[in-house]
Amino acid sequence: MARTTKVIGFSLPPDIYNQVVDLAKDEGKSKSELFRDMVRVYQEYIEEQRWAKIYKWGAETARRLGIKSEEDLDKFLNEA
Template structure:
C-alpha cells in the first residue's frame, strides 16, 4: 500500500526546536499536526498578502485612469522619483549604477521580500 505522507527533514536552531516541541506538548498535538496547521495558516497569510497587493495595484490603476497626469505632471513626477532614487542609492553607498544595475537591484529586493 502506498504511503499517504512524506517525511521532511530540515534543521532549526535548538531553541526553536525546544519551543516547537513545548508548544506541541502544551496543545497536546503531535509535531506533525502542529507543523501542518502552521503551514496552512502561512498559506492563508500569503494568499491574503498577495490579494492585498493585487487590490492596491488595481486601486492605483483605477486612480490613474480616473485622473490621468498631464505630460508635464508625468515628467515632473519622473524627475522627482529619479532624484529620490539617486539620493537613496547614494545614502546606501551605491555609485555609478546604470539602468541594468538598478533593475537588477529592484528585482533582487522584490524577490527577497516575497521569499
C-alpha cells in the same frame, strides 16, 4: 500497504526546536500536526498578501484613471 505520508527531515536551532516542542505540547498536537497547521496558515497568509497586492494595484489604477465610484467604473468600461 503503502505509506500515505511522506517524511521530511530538517534541522532547527535549539531555541526554535524547543519552541516547537512547547507549542505542540500546549496545543495537544504532535510536531507533525503542528507543522501541517503552520503550513496551512502560511499558505493563507501568502494568499492574503497576493490579494492585498491586487487590491493595491487596483486602487492605484483607479486613482490614476480618475475612477472614484462604481458609476465611474461602469462609464470607463462602457467607453472602452
